[in-house]
Amino acid sequence: MSVRLDDTTASAVGTAISAERFRQGSSAVGRVLTLVIIADEATQADAVRSAAEAAREHPCRILTAIPRPGKGPARLDAEITVGGADGLGELAELRLRGPLSHHVASVVLPLLVPDAPVVVWWPGTAPEDVAADPVGRLAQRRITDASEAARPVRALGLRRASYVAGDTDLAWTRITPWRALIASALDQPFARITGASVSAQRSNPSGLLLAAWLQRGLGVAVEVHNSRGPGITGVTVRTEGGDISITRPDGRIARMVRPGFPDREAALKRRTVEGLIAEELRRLDPDDVYGETLRALPDLAAWQAHADHSAPAAASAPGTATSTRKAAPGKPARKAPAAAAPRKAAVATSTSRRGGRS
Numbered sequence: 001m002s003v004r005l006d007d008t009t010a011s012a013v014g015t016a017i018s019a020e021r022f023r024q025g026s027s028a029v030g031r032v033l034t035l036v037i038i039a040d041e042a043t044q045a046d047a048v049r050s051a052a053e054a055a056r057e058h059p060c061r062i063l064t065a066i067p068r069p070g071k072g073p074a075r076l077d078a079e080i081t082v083g084g085a086d087g088l089g090e091l092a093e094l095r096l097r098g099p100l101s102h103h104v105a106s107v108v109l110p111l112l113v114p115d116a117p118v119v120v121w122w123p124g125t126a127p128e129d130v131a132a133d134p135v136g137r138l139a140q141r142r143i144t145d146a147s148e149a150a151r152p153v154r155a156l157g158l159r160r161a162s163y164v165a166g167d168t169d170l171a172w173t174r175i176t177p178w179r180a181l182i183a184s185a186l187d188q189p190f191a192r193i194t195g196a197s198v199s200a201q202r203s204n205p206s207g208l209l210l211a212a213w214l215q216r217g218l219g220v221a222v223e224v225h226n227s228r229g230p231g232i233t234g235v236t237v238r239t240e241g242g243d244i245s246i247t248r249p250d251g252r253i254a255r256m257v258r259p260g261f262p263d264r265e266a267a268l269k270r271r272t273v274e275g276l277i278a279e280e281l282r283r284l285d286p287d288d289v290y291g292e293t294l295r296a297l298p299d300l301a302a303w304q305a306h307a308d309h310s311a312p313a314a315a316s317a318p319g320t321a322t323s324t325r326k327a328a329p330g331k332p333a334r335k336a337p338a339a340a341a342p343r344k345a346a347v348a349t350s351t352s353r354r355g356g357r358s
Contacts, residue, residue, distance in 0.1 A: 008078055010109075010111060031090065033113070034062075034063060034118045035054075035055075035281070036063045036138075038121070039065070039066055046123070062091045066093065074100035078092055118141075119141040119281065122143070124149075128158050143168055143277070143280055146171045151203075153203055153205060171206045172209050173279055174231070174276065179213065181254060182235060185244055192239060193218055194238050198234070200224065201228070207224060208224060211224050241259050244256075
């Protein structure tokens with residue numbers, strides 16, 4: 001059942017949620033966390049739908065804040081759903097109008113489930129520093145999505161520059177199956193690795209993160225090549241005994257080729273946002289591997305110029321090659337490794353922490 005409250009207060013919203021729970025004979029004890037969604041009118045419907053599906057696995061209170069700044073008076077409109085037919089626990093959609101749109105944290109704070117973790121998700125545009133954001137400071141986990149930004153590579157650079165333990169990005173979560181498949185390919189004996197490459201759609205932040213993770217784990221230069229997509233289309237690990245390759249041109253089935261082994265196929269379907277959010281809610285501790293991978297990324301200014309079809313940067317960070325320079329007539333463009341050479345580590349051990357729709 002839905003309850004609509006126009007021109008209301010946060011206290012009245014909390015009272016209405018409690019009244020609906022009492023009417024249905026349920027309690028807040030079963031809510032394992034509070035998921036706060038900061039969205040606009042264009043993204044809120046899909047975000048709520050995805051959160052509702054994730055709530056089937058992780059019962060939670062979902063607070064969707066939709067700031068609507070303008071010159072009118074401060075006003076809060078809310079729509080509350082408790083125990084909906086789609087399996088929702090508790091959902092409150094909050095539209096903050098006028099000056100109130102700049103005080104989302106003050107409205108959300110009284111509505112958090114007591115003594116339960118808080119997760120904040122920005123499905124569209126996110127603040128440059130999510131940990132310093134007033135709502136972000138309330139949360140143990142902060143979820144962004146660089147893939148949904150107008151300039152994905154720049155957004156990924158902002159995530160790297162402002163990273164704090166507890167931050168994560170769905171561009172990283174999308175590559176979990178890729179990392180698992182690569183680790184399984186390297187479980188068997190192989191010759192000395194001499195290099196690697198990742199093929200991905202232009203401006204795909206997941207491709208850059210996968211390349212940085214590979215370079216950090218293998219200790220070799222990793223090139224990034226543009227492909228027609230969808231998402232990440234292939235990974236090649238070059239060894240002295242031949243190439244180990246995983247290709248997925250159709251976004252569904254991956255084909256693994258290894259020297260001395262028969263070719264095999266594996267399901268590698270592009271993931272839905274519902275699955276990504278559900279994965280992120282399974283563990284609420286900091287994702288250390290994601291933080292280390294962000295630090296392994298290069299200076300992304302040159303990548304951003306390339307992705308935005310603007311003038312290429314004059315120079316990149318010391319020790320980092322760049323793929324943004326336009327090739328001379330008749331010569332192919334040079335590709336860039338994902339980062340300066342990091343310390344060597346085992347790829348298989350890096351998949352123990354999650355990290356995969358790419």
